Amino acid sequence: MEKPKQLSYIDQLCLLKLRGITGINMQISGMNNSKSGIKKRKELDKNIHTIKSISYYELKRYAYPFYNRNIEKYKGLDFRELIARYYRDKKFRQEILYAIEDMEVALNTSIAYVLGEKTGAFGYLDFSKWCQVNSKNKFLKNNMMNQFAIEQERLKFLSSLQFKVKKSSMLDIKEYVNNNTQIFPPVWLMVNVLTLGDSIHIIKLMSKRNRENVANNFNCTVKELISWFECLNLIRNICCHNGNLIDFELRTAPIVPEKFKDNLFSTNDGFTKRIAIVIAIIITIMNSINSKYYFGRLRNSINKFVNNDDYEAVRYGFKDSQAMMDLFN
Secondary structure (H helix, E strand, O other): OOOOOOHHHHHHHHHHHHHEEEEOOOOOOOOOOHHHHHHHHHHHHHHHHHHHOOOOOHHHHHHHHHHEEOOOEOOOOOOOHHHHHHHHHHHHHHHHHHHHHHHHHHHHHHHHHHOOOOOOOOHOOOOOHEEEEOOOOOOOOOOOOOOHHHHHHHHHHHHHHHHHHHHOHHOOOHHHHOOOOOOOHHHHHHHHHHHEEEEEEHHHHHHHHHHHHHHHOOOOOOOHHHHHHHHHHHHHHHHHOOOOOOOOOOOOOOOOOHHHHHHEEEEEOOOOOHHHHHHHHHHHHHOOOOOOOOOOHHHHHHHHHOOOEEEHHHHOOOOOOHHHHOOOO
């Protein structure tokens, strides 16, 4: 097997050009001091700087949807449009992340209220007071939640929580730990150190009534709540790690919000697994939290890709471009 070779930045540009991406001028010869020569030189320098700062493989991720396997080349993609896709997705991720963060806070607030009301400030430390017990938990691979399983969950949770509390930069938690002998904070402080995955797991552990009380705060069923937030947790991780969000396709389709079924692209196998369903979930949950939430920036971010084009709308999982706009109305 031939060893991979280090390519210069200009060679990386050449490779993109050879593979079909248009708008890359590589004619170095003839770049004299004339206006056109200086312009070409500046354009080439700009392109080299771009690939140097973004990286070849990062750009390749955003070019891949245009790759034609039959001819083994990218088709219908200009280099400037490729750069634009990269920056549009960056902005799009930010808007998605803003919304998810608000929903995460609302979820944790609901968990804290339900557990605090039922068991008090520190009752969450006794899992038998709020967990599903002595029955199979369909949200945890149908595991039998007997005394042994509950104790395992409790020990694992407290071990992780102790570390997170110690590392927390939240002023209220620091003050509480410094001024009390109790190493664990009350439930309404505790939820602030949880990851979204932690919060979802707590809901799965809850008794049926506790789960329903949380789900009622979001005007949905327990199945919908868990399905939607598991989807958002995956999307959140993509956003936080600078992944390509606009072209992402879910492996497992979440439950489709009933209100928006007519807005999404559907096939014989079901509904889309593209970004459209994520947006539908975000709008559904956010409307239950804050009916006056402003979706304008999110709408504008996704419309930068769709651009009132039905073909592009379907690419991202919408029924058509008007159906995409109707999601936000």
